[in-house]
Amino acid sequence: MIRHGKTALQEAISLVGGGEGAFVVGDEGSCYRAHPRITYFPIGDAPRLQGRLIWRESRENARISAFSEAAIEARRSGRRGPRSGNLVGC
Numbered sequence: 001m002i003r004h005g006k007t008a009l010q011e012a013i014s015l016v017g018g019g020e021g022a023f024v025v026g027d028e029g030s031c032y033r034a035h036p037r038i039t040y041f042p043i044g045d046a047p048r049l050q051g052r053l054i055w056r057e058s059r060e061n062a063r064i065s066a067f068s069e070a071a072i073e074a075r076r077s078g079r080r081g082p083r084s085g086n087l088v089g090c
Contacts, residue, residue, distance in 0.1 A: 013038065026051070 030040035
């Protein structure tokens with residue numbers, strides 16, 4: 001169960017950092033979600049993870065539409081988003 005105020009990824013990282021198991025994340029997850037007690041180990045032969053952009057239909061607005069179009073265009077062109085942090089390989 002995910003506690004109020006946390007995303008599933010934040011919750012998973014908290015649990016793994018607390019010694020409660022393991023979790024698979026994409027490359028970006030290891031770059032954006034650093035944790036002092038977690039080691040990210042690349043799985044070289046794993047299939048590429050797919051993602052989806054989702055939003056509540058009743059809340060769609062011009063910003064969401066523009067972001068969605070930009071994400072689709074970036075995917076088509078093969079561009080990757082900006083990276084942050086000083087993590088190895090990021």
